[in-house]
Amino acid sequence: MSKEKKCFIIGIGGTGMRCLETFTHMCAMGLYDGMEFNVLTLDTDFTNGNKNRTENLIKDYNNIKKTSDSKNGATSNDSFFSAKINLFEFVTDYNANGRQTFSELTNLKSDNDDFSDSKMLAELFLSEDVQNFDLSHGYRAQTHLGSYLMYHAITDLAKRLKAGVDIKDGEKQFEEFLNLLYNAKEDARIFVFGSIFGGTGASSIPVIPKALNDALDIYGDGKMSIDKGAKFGATLLSEYFKFKKPADSQKSNRDNAIIADSSFFTLNSQAALQFYQSDPTVKKTYQKMYHIGWPIDAIDYSKGKNEKETITGGAAQKNQCHITEFMCGCAAWDFFHSERFLSEAKSVYLYKSVRFEDNILNFSKDDFIGDGKNGELFGKKFGNFVAFMHLVLTKNEGALGHDGVNLLLKKIGEVTDIYSALDQQYTSLLTKYFRSFGYTIDNGVFVPGWLYQIKNSVPGKLVLDSTAYTTVPKELKKLDAGELFTEKELHWKSRFIGGSYDPFISTLKDEDTLPSSNQNANVTHEKFIAHIYNSINASIKN
Secondary structure, rough: OOOOOOOEEEEEEHHHHHHHHHHHHHHHHOOOOOEEEEEEEEEOOOHHHHHHHHHOOOOHHHHHHOOOOOOOOOOOOOOOOOOOEEEEEEEEOOOOOOOHHHHHHHHHOOOOOOHHHHHHHHHHHHOHHHHOHHHHHHOOOOOHHHHHHHHHHHHHHHHHHHHOOOOOOOOHHHHHHHHHHHOHHEEEEEEEEEEEOOOHHHHHOOHHHHHHHHHHHHOOOOOOOOOOOOEEEEEEEOEEOOOOOOOOOHHHHHHHHOOOOOHHHHHHHHHHHHHHHOOOHHHHHHHHHHEEEEOOOOOOOOOOOOOOOOOOOOOOOOOOOOOOOOOHHHHHHHHOOOOOOOOEEEEEEEEEOOEEOOEEEEEOOHHOOOOOOHHHHHHHHHHHHHHHHHHHHHHHHHHHOHHHHHHHEEEEHOOOOOOOOOOHHHHHHHHHHHHHHHHEEOOOOEOOHHHHHHHHOOOOOOOOHHHHOOOOOOHHHHHHOOOOOOHHHOEOEEEEOEOHHHHHHHOOOOOOOOOOOOHOOOOOOHHHHHHHHHHHHHHHHO
């Protein structure tokens, strides 16, 4: 096997999209130095709020990285935003006439006698309500239906791509993804993000390897397939959230007769885990499967929203992020950074425990991608990026609507003018990214971004001191970006009066903090990011 891995990630359904959101922020932290990823978002609902939020985040990431030579930029090393992400989108469109229900897709609504045997077979497995609910918001925890339809959607598109007819612009992205997967040969590493207790993700994880392989076979007229040396991994994410039970009045509407009911998520998780443990096809196709669970009562995503009906999908489905999704991102890190177990012929099931006592979970830097050297790496990358965020949003008021990066640049201009060419379009975009990562303050109201949403789901410590996550305006004004860790040896050098901000700015004029050739920072904005990264490291006391 060659040493160069070709990395592919597939995010499926709402949970899969939030896992991809975490993955993108991990790339921004610099945890995937020098790596390039082909990312496919796969959903049945093109208006889904979590899907759109994640895709927009990846597009912002790429706009931060882009150069005149590449729309997605280049990989870099020992820096923030150091991975390259190529985004591909695929939506199984169930909004068109004749595609809105299972009955319509399969022609079982027809009175043609030729379909009588198929109708009877379908009725053995699918009730009339299941055959006729609106598919545009997903598979609604009907995984037996969803697996069939997702496989059909992928292979059907392959047939149309081969024929070259009735192809939409968005569907061409899937064709490019398929070709990249085929050309990766034995170096392909494919990781799937999704849950096992709901609808789209739970339906798709078991069939994705076969569906992709069969799609290549169809598209390549029997001459293309996924190489036998390619490796698959996936998250087995069990129940960790819930939402209000659908009322009878909502279910009386025929389109809503089938709605996912979170009271069954625990049972769904148990049944799914039994399936993954015993199914021979899954065990042949996935080399690594990461079981991630939640030991505390599930978080209620509908709490305090006063929703009249249970949200089944669409733009309104924009759930908060959760620490389990962060652990899924770390599972992907393990998969792409390790060869362990990948040579074995059967699946390996992995899990990672975190200290849990008296309903308290305390996460240290060693609880994410491993302890020792990996724990130190995680703590450094995570803590330093949070510090960068606070420099932009807190110290320079980017959270209040100002261009925090531009104000930081003006301060940096007191010691060096090498970044004066950075335009406001770039600084505004980078400030916007940090708002997505951190927080905003809208008319005096604190609005949590990814980091604070993750912290809100943790009943205990999350690596840094609790002051790093304060939402109190008075405390935010006094917050020192150089004192985020509880451990004082990890604090930045500071003056007795004035904190660490001015000493940090002063490090930017030191020759030792300038970007090195090893960092692969070739254009001004890449050099700016690498320089900030180096100066934060140089500011730490140790």
